[in-house]
Amino acid sequence: MKSIFGVLIFLSQFAFADSASQRIELNAALMSAPAGTRDYRFKLYDKQKKKFITDSDLVVTHTKKIHLLMYDEALKEFFHLHPVYKDQVWSAPVTTKVNGKYFVWAQGELEEGEDFSSLARFEVVNGTPANPKLPLSDIRKGSDSGTVLELSNAKLKVNQMATLHFKVTREDGKPAAMKPYLGAFAHVIATPTSGDELLHVHPMAGSKPNEGMLHASFTKAGEQRLWIQFIEHDQLKTIPVSVIVY
Ligand SMILES: [Cu+2]
Numbered sequence: 164m165k166s167i168f169g170v171l172i173f174l175s176q177f178a179f180a181d182s183a184s185q186r187i188e189l190n191a192a193l194m195s196a197p198a199g200t201r202d203y204r205f206k207l208y209d210k211q212k213k214k215f216i217t218d219s220d221l222v223v224t225h226t227k228k229i230h231l232l233m234y235d236e237a238l239k240e241f242f243h244l245h246p247v248y249k250d251q252v253w254s255a256p257v258t259t260k261v262n263g264k265y266f267v268w269a270q271g272e273l274e275e276g277e278d279f280s281s282l283a284r285f286e287v288v289n290g291t292p293a294n295p296k297l298p299l300s301d302i303r304k305g306s307d308s309g310t311v312l313e314l315s316n317a318k319l320k321v322n323q324m325a326t327l328h329f330k331v332t333r334e335d336g337k338p339a340a341m342k343p344y345l346g347a348f349a350h351v352i353a354t355p356t357s358g359d360e361l362l363h364v365h366p367m368a369g370s371k372p373n374e375g376m377l378h379a380s381f382t383k384a385g386e387q388r389l390w391i392q393f394i395e396h397d398q399l400k401t402i403p404v405s406v407i408v409y
Contacts, residue, residue, distance in 0.1 A: 186211050189269045189281040192252075198262065198290025203231070203244070204254040207269060207281065218248035221271045224278075225345040225365075230270045231255055233285070235263040236358055237294035238388040241401060243352070263293035266358045280361055299356065299386040299405035307400040309334045312391055314377070319408045321384045329366050329375035331395060339373035342394040348375050349393035355383040355408075381408040 192204040207216040207229075221228045233242040240263070244255035259265070265285040272278050303314040315328035329349065331339040344350060347365040354361050360383065366375035381387055391402045 186277075187216065187269075187273075187279040187281045189267065189283040191267065191283045191285065194284065195286040195288060196259075198260050198287050200256060200258040202254040203233070203246070203257050203267070203285070204252050205246070205269065205283070206252060207271075209273075215251065216273075217251070220274055222274055222276075224270075224272045225347060225350070227345065228271060229253060230363075232268045232270065232352055232361065232363070233257065233259075233265050234354070234358070234388075234390075235261060235265050235287075235294060237263065237296045238299070238354065238356065238358065238403075239294040240265070241352075241390050241403065243350070243390075243392060243401075259287045260290050261292075261294060262287050262290045266354075266361075268361050270361075270363060280363070282359065282361075296356075299388055301407045302405050305391075305402040305404045306334065307402050308398065310339065310395045310398075310400045310402075312400075312402045312404070314389075314404060314406070319381060319406055321408050322380060322382055324378060324380045327377040327379065329369070329377050329391075331373045331393070333395075337396075340396050341368075341372055342397065344392060344394040344399065349391055351377055351379070351389055351391050353379065353381070353387050353389045355381075356386045356388070357383075384408050 188208040190206045209216055227245045229246045231244040231246050240261050242257055246253040246255035267283045267285050270280045311332045313330050317325050317327055319325045333339050348368040349366050351364050364379050366377040369375045387406050389404050
């Protein structure tokens, strides 16, 4: 049995837009760029303190100061980056090949203990055609280079805490070998199809080494994309699945 405290701790990680997210503004150097590799450069402005956030204004969460999450409107392209702070600017190299409008979120925690999750938009042009925006439906199983992830089919209701069991297996029959990624058993990043909300939660390790338990509450009904990231056999896996919230 899980205690309610465990649930609360996981939820408090990075909730949807909250007061600190309104407070911290993501000011990117570029709103649009040709496909290819570039540094995504930005500043974080604290509207309350009326100053830009430096490296020392933040505490480390899941081994990094800032987690930068980027995905396109079709919810197919996905990047989880860790910008570094230098000369008053945060930056992370990113290679985008596919055209489209992207959502970019910078997540972190202020020294005073407030989490923030700040959104900017970015457009990629002159690359391969944008992914079509297709229905996601309920697909709770996916794989990445031989590693298979499956979520249990618990029914999900809007604004209600749900428990999803999380199981990792391998196509070659070997036992799955999970190792923590960025200080967690796995990282789950979820967004509704509108793309403009973000939930970032961490499943707990389960009783078996290849199993976990994910507690999540979705604030919007409809389809949700989930990207699930973990390390298995020393390789980072990123597996997209999707669920429907009623
Ligand atoms: Cu995470």
